[in-house]
Amino acid sequence: MKKKLFSILVLSTAMLMTACDTGTSGENSSSTVSTSSESTSSVAPVVGITVTSQGNLTSIEEGQTLQLSAVCTPSEASQNVTWSTSSSTVATVSSTGLVTAVGKGNVVISATSVDYPSIKGNFNLIVTEKQVEVVAPTSISLSAESTTVSAGESLTIQLSVTPENASKDVVWTSSNTDVATVSNGNVRTISEGTSVIRATSRVDDSVYGEISITVETAQAPDPTVDWSTVEYSTHEQYISAEDGTAIKVKGVVTHMTAVKDGSVNYFIQNGTSGYMVYGQNVTFYPVEVGKTYEVGGFKSYYYQGQHQIGDVELFKEIDEDIKVTEADVTSLDLASLDATTAYFGSRVSVEGVVLTEKDDISETKSYSIFAENNGTRFTIRVDKNYVDEDELSEIYAKLDAAPVGATLDIKGVMYAFGYGTPTPQIMLMSAADVTVGPISDSVFVASAAEVLTLPYTIDAETATYALPTTVEGYDGVNVSWTSNSTAVNVDSGAISHGTSDEIVKLTATISYNEASTTRSFYVNVMASNDDYLEAVHTLNFDDALPASQNNNSDTKPGYALGNVTLGSPVAKTWAMNWALITNSENDSYNGAFSARMSTRSEDDPAYIRLLDEVEADVLEFKIGCYNKDSLGQIVRVKYSIDGGDTYNYVEAEEDVVYEVAINSRTLETIRVSLPEGTNSVSIETYSSFQIRANVDDIVLYNVK
CATH class of the missing domain: 2.60.40.1080 (Immunoglobulin-like)
Known part of the structure; x- marks a missing residue:
């Protein structure tokens, strides 16, 4: 108590x-x-x-x-x-x-x-905010460990003020920016001469401190190789050499970047053989386009596709009559790295290619355009690092005036760039190196047919769909349609949804003047409702481990072939080849993650393949292109009735493989009926060069 x-x-x-x-x-x-x-x-x-x-x-x-x-x-x-x-x-x-x-x-x-x-x-x-009293300095003094340095070296200026509690907020200036520049007290020396570095108080501009810096002619480091004993490398040796191999070449400099941080990149060519030199110190070895040099450095293969000669130790102008010859590569597969690597760094020409895409052309930025050669889409690159402002503007004007479908004759430097498997590209260096030719009616029609698109799926809520009768960007082109099913009325656009999904073949006839061509699309007209389906397994990647770096899930952070065990209601094992699980800002995904597939050839496709047996009648998934450069890649579905021992393509009709050209960056639904007895599936993407797609919300259904 x-x-x-x-x-x-x-x-x-x-x-x-x-x-x-x-x-x-x-x-x-x-x-x-x-x-x-x-x-x-x-x-x-x-x-x-x-x-x-x-x-x-x-x-x-x-x-x-x-x-x-x-x-x-x-x-x-x-x-x-x-x-x-x-x-x-x-x-x-x-x-x-x-x-x-x-x-x-x-x-x-x-x-x-x-x-x-x-x-x-x-x-x-x-x-x-609390107001802090700013004390103006009465004097400023500057000092450095040394006031005499070699061109190309850097040094730091130390600043002190009187009184000690005075403001150190100053403006840094150099009296001769051709000799040295300064930023926040950090001095970068450029060439021989003298420059006075000044720090002026922002509080009282009558108070400043100065220090004189003398820049001497730089001496190149002693070479690590006796270059007189090194033979000139052939282009084949340059390409195949391992990193660190001494490479010696001679030739005419064809193109170079602007000087940045005291160094340049450039291309040098002898006959039809061109080479890329990377990061050459212009303080030791100044270089000019059109001059002939002997160059010695060390091979470096940059993982994005560039065969480089770096760490130059030998560089001297020589008096030799060396010619530059452009190799005609029109007959090559210009999207194939194997076919084009032999010409890397070299001036090449290609004739009669068809301009197919130019959406990103710019007067101020680097960009790519796309053309078709021998039926293959390839890349033409304009890089502002190699092209000055005036030339960039002239190239833009010529390409802007060229209609899609025009024939082009192109000269440039064969190059490659990209993560994983690099994308071959011809670098266009001058407006004079592109000739725009007329468009034939047949080329115009064929080009229009290539850009014509239809949805992969017509959902149950869609009662009418107006098939396109024209093609944007192709004035005068007409499109007419036929259908192999009453599910799509090509005249009225009426859609008839049945009790189950139906793959409908829609054939377009594209015509212009006397020229015409046809193209068929396979569109899945969904059932009036999904009551006839029962989900038996879902893989949406949301149960993957969080990402430790690069937004890639720790469950599958890389593209190499590997297995993951995920999904619901019971996790199943899936093989992922050239595919990872991610959620970066450039990826499309629902929920926590999606898969990013990086396309390769049909011999080595990117795929997501079920390894555990799950009997299913229908496969559904969402897919979208990773970026604008990835449009047009092909997705196909394979199935197995023997637990994955053998796979065959799902067919749209007899002897016709069901495939979809992905034409959207947003995730769109694809649903396909599977042959009877299917117990494993594989979603595969293909392209003639490396591009990426996102796949999410994979669902296997049984028909009730």
Whole structure:
């Protein structure tokens, strides 16, 4: 009993409060604190609360305090209130209403009636940044470890001010930027000469400090190889050499980048053999386009596709009559790295290719356009690092005037670039190197047919679909349609949904003047509802492990062939080749992750393949291109009835493989019926060069 009485006494003591309108200071507490008056016999209800500040201030600086008072009305009502703050990172308030400013911002301090919690008064307070007194320096002195350096070297200038608490905020300048430049006290030397480095106070521009820097002619490092004993490399040796192999060549410099951080990249060619030199120090070895040089350095294969000669140790101008000859590569598969690597770094020409895409052309940026050669799509690149502003503008003007479908004759440098398997490309260096020819009607029609698209799937909610009768960007082209099913009425656009999905063959006849061609599309007209389907397995990648780096799930962070066990209601094992699980900002995905597939050839496709046996009648998945450069890749579905020992393509009709050209960056649904007895499936993507697609929400169904 004594323990209970003691507890009641302690609790009663803790609940005592002080008057809300006292003006004494107190300690800061949590965001909500209480204050009260002495006990009173008044029972009048509280109808309002007025909060005022000492001196009627509404703004204080960080670190300052301000006393607030709360008056409850009517006066005979209880004066008990609790204090609170809307943001304790801006200001806190004590049990007596003493506010302490914490950080810059706006805050609301509230006094709430204890007896009538719905009644409160607010006080709006502005907390401003604490004003720090800025002390102007009376003098500035500069120093460096050395004031005489070789061109190409860097040094750091030390700054001190008087008095010690004065501002060190200064503006750095160089009296001769051809000799040296300066930024935040860091000096980069360029060429022989003298430059005065000055630091001027931003507080008082009459106060400054100076230091004179002398730059001497740089001496190249001693070579690590006796280059007189090194034979000239053939182009084949240059391509096949391992990293670190000494490579010596001679030739005419055909193209070079602008100088950046004291170095350049350039191409040098002898006959039809061209080479890429990377990161040459122009302080030691200045280079000019059109001159002939002997160059010695070391092979480096950059993982994105560039065969480079770097760490140049031998560089001298030579007096030899070396010719540059462009190799005609029109007969090659220009999308094949194997076919084009023999010409890497070399000037090449190609004639009569058809311009198919030019959406990204620009007067100011690097970009790619696409053309077709011998039925194969390939890349033409304009790189602003190798092309000056005037030339970039002239190239843009010529390509802007060239209609899609035009024939082009192109000259440029054979190159390759890209993650994983690099994409071959011809680098266009000059407007004079592209000739735009006329468009034949047959080429125009064929090009229009290539860009014509239809949806992969017509969902159950779609009652009509208007088939396109024209092709955007191809004025005068007409399109007519035939259908092998009444599910799609090509005249009215009416869609008839049955009790199950149906693959409909829609054939377009594309015509222009006397030229015409046909193209067939296979479109899945979904059933009127999905009640006839029952999901037996779902793979949406949401149960994959989180990503440790590069937004790639730890379950499958790389493209190499590997197995994952995921999905519901029971996890199944899937093989993923040239595919990973990711959720980067460039990927399309629902939920936590999707798969990113990186297409390869039909001999080595990117695929997601079920290894465990699951009997299924229907496969559904969502797919979209990774970026604009990935449009047009092909997706096909394979099935197995023997648990994965053998696979065959799902057919749209007898002897016709069902395939879809992916033409959207957003995820769109593909659903296919599987042959009877299917117990394994494989989703595969193909392209003649490396491009990527996202796949998500894979579902296997059985027909009820």
